[in-house]
Amino acid sequence: MFGFLNLNKPAGCTSHDCINELRRRLRLKRIGHGGTLDPMATGVLPIALGAATRLLPYLRDRKAYIGTVRFGLTTTTDDITGDLCQEQPAGHLTLEAVQAQLPQFIGRIAQLPPAYSAIQVDGRRLYARARLGEVVSVPPRIVEIYDIAVLDWQPGEHPDLTLRITCGGGTYIRALARDLGTALGVGGTLAALQRIESGGLKIEESHSLESISPEHLPLRSPQAVLAHLPWRELNDAQLSDWCHGRPIVCGDLPPAGTLVGVTFAGVCVGIGASGGDRLQPKVVLKE
Template sequence: MARRGKKPKGRPVNGWIVLDKPKGMGSTDAVGKLKWLYFAQKAGHAGTLDPLASGMLPIALGDATKTVPFVMDGRKAYRFSVRWGAETTTDDTEGPVVKSSDERPTRDAIEALLPNYVGEITQVPPAFSAIKIAGERAYDLAREGETVEIAARTVEVLRLDIVDQPDADTTVFEAECGKGTYVRAIARDLGRDLGCYGHVTDLRRTSVGAFSEDDMVPLDELLAAADEGLEVLDEEAIAAGAKPRVVDFKPLDEYIIAPEAALADLYEVMLTDEQASRVLAGNPVILRGRDAPVFCEEAFATGHGRLIALGAIEEGAFKPKRVFGGKG
């Protein structure tokens, strides 16, 4: 006799929460917190943000987790402060100083070097990073005192600008970069090239993929929304030590962004109800109309008022590869 699959625990809630992560909270902890708040069946994040950093951490709930790679591959923007005169083991304020200098760079000297850090550049990620070495995270090996050798890699920096220089010790930058770029490494390498050393003292991520600062919501605001939906306990339950739970998720759900928001750079196929039903069953559909593309490597389909599938367009037909809410 075939065993029935175990019913997933939680609500089948689907979409994105673009969290404004506070300093001191790890990315995994943030995902766990939101999964608990929303009582979601599944949750995941699109790109780790260091505990010492604040700002954008897109968190996918339910079927939106299938769109995570498209967000992770997108451009990211950061605002960060560099303190000159010291290099640390972690390239931020967490590690001890390993090199120091009394030299301080002028704004002109810094700006003269910035073109070297824009475009495709070669970068060695920080020893304290999530890079895997022989299956182990680099930061775990570094914390255990092992010498971490990380190979240089090519990354893309689209923009690097000075936005403020409040004093001789500090310069504030904004950067827009591609996947895998470490701004801590930019600060470290700039400091070495300037002959004064440097490390990041403040880091905030302001955009990821299709999401902008306007999409971000602070954790405190989500906690307040959860409080609005708490059940009201009677005196007997309170006396027994019962804790209220969220019974009305409407205030929280107002912050959910549709899963397809992560796919803004892909071609959208808008399906009729009949076509949507076919795609949900895993079948391809012929695209009609003068402007319908014949080929598209990556596309998504919407129908029934929601995201239906990810797939490709081949020979004028949309062929689903990942279906949302249907078979597979």
């Protein structure tokens, strides 16, 4: 088994739970995922099978989400599953007031990760340390949010704002909900989250966990999933050098340093880096 699955992760399980279930169903140990989703979140979870796990770092970085922010509440996890920290009425908020705060969250911004996150500090996950009551100082991280669009507004004592967010990797939508609530002076937490795009895969083409089996395995090729890369086909004479990690002399290569997908007989055999007239192997797949 070699390729990618576009999995629609269900709510209530971790990304690793999905991997374990797929390993059991497909009887395959070598499975990985690209981009963790919180247990409450649903949506696109890119899954790599077999040697394709080595290609996960080269997935397209762009992600898109539909998230609902609930105002007037703050929680320990920055989402609705956490313990309540503070509650206050926010019925005075208007959509216009909220929209006025959104532009400051677009572009390259400094974002403080949630205390309950998978980031490692001194070799331990933040969520594990938070569960033990440890307070860990984590510096803000620079993330990029390309666009925020308002999809729905539900007024009330704790208004709900539904947004479509397009962003780069490493962005926490929970942190965005928290920080937007702080900017409005009422607090905020994430009430719902669906990832609709990740790693070049879209929600419309995803498959449920229940539908996946050895008999129904809708694999996508690396060439299709990594379509943002240029691709080059090796000939018989070049294949041996490639498999031994030796640079390949090629014509018509993109600018130096550009990543290039490499195929032989139409099958992905790795990733290289352009270096003038040579293609330097970075990932060599021999299976």
